Amino acid sequence: MYPPITYLTDCSDTNAQARLTTRMAALFGRSPVVLPLDGPAPLESAGLTLLDVLLSTRLLGEDGFATVTLVNVAPRDGRWPNGAPFGWFRYGRHTVFTTYDPVLLDPVRRHLGVTSVSVTDAPAVLTAAEWAAIDEADAAGLATTQFRSLWYLPLLAKWVLDDRPVPFSPVELPAPERPDGVRVALVDNFGNCKLTRTAADLGLQAGDRVAVGSSKVRYHERLSDVPVGTAALVTGSSGPGFLELVVNGGSAAAEFGLRAGDDVTLQG
Known part of the structure; x- marks a missing residue:
């Protein structure tokens, strides 16, 4: 049994939500709660929402259950070949699979002490996934698709939660390269x-x-x-x-x- 899953994403129209919930249900045996990150500044909205999501797991008055959160905000802005990479980190019993972006992750760095993310390279992960029944041509498509939040991120989450030997690089979280003002x-x-x-x-x-x-x-x-x-x-x-x-x-x-x-x- 997998923990409850919340999926925060800027791919949030009805068509995208239908595909995400169905694919996640097929992989995990349950549909996630899919929530939109809309508006003009999805990185800032995602960062604050992720911080609040993790803070909401505290002060339960009991041990509570583990949770899983997926976060996808990966604009094609030229900084990465196919959008920012995906990785994961753990906060107590909770696991977060997320776009690697210093602006998005700055709130959890500042306020929860999250210092690094296990960042993945999609082609390397899919090449190493000998346990998966995915042929070479399909793996290449999964690595380069426009809709990685549908095809790759759910697989990454499942394989890590299943303790598969997913290759990754630990990357320290830097302060974002932007003025430290009030926004x-x-x-x-x-x-x-x-x-x-x-x-x-x-x-x-x-x-x-x-x-x-x-x-x-x-x-x-x-x-x-x-x-x-x-x-x-x-x-x-x-x-x-x-x-x-x-x-x-x-x-x-x-x-x-x-x-x-x-x-x-x-x-x-």
Whole structure:
């Protein structure tokens, strides 16, 4: 029996979800929960969501069960021959199979102490997979397909969970090559902007006024402290207490013209 599987992916239209869930069911005997990573900044959204997924496995009040999470965000941006490679890491009893990307993985590096990923080369893995009934021509197609999140990533997950001798290279996680400022990691369904820093990171105390662009808002520890219709910074529910820019009863994203991936200048 395999652990429950959650699949986060930017290949999330109905056709893709149908193929992913059916293939995973055929491999694991159960369909995963497939969740979309849509929006303008899927790497940031995936990074925060992965952090929150793993944090949600803590403080259960009991031992709980192991889980498996698959993460796919692999744009063809020229940095890799066929998109970023896939690898895996473990966090306690939980296993994550993911696109290797320093931006995506920076939240778990910073806040969970994940220091390295077992990165794979798809052609090498498929060549070494003598246990699999996949001929040479099909293996070549699996390694080079546009839809590796369907054809390769589920196989990688199953083979690692089955303790197959999958070849890999341990790769240390570096800090991403981008300015270490405050950004919008994700905009939730209420229009709240989940940011990438905490109040402690910025030295904020409850009641402080903070400039956000041309506006000034107060920092409150809880959303319930914010008057209805008022914009504010609050300690949100994501990560280790990341800040959220909110409008109580409205949309901060709409009011401030923000979306995932945007830089936010905060000045006390």
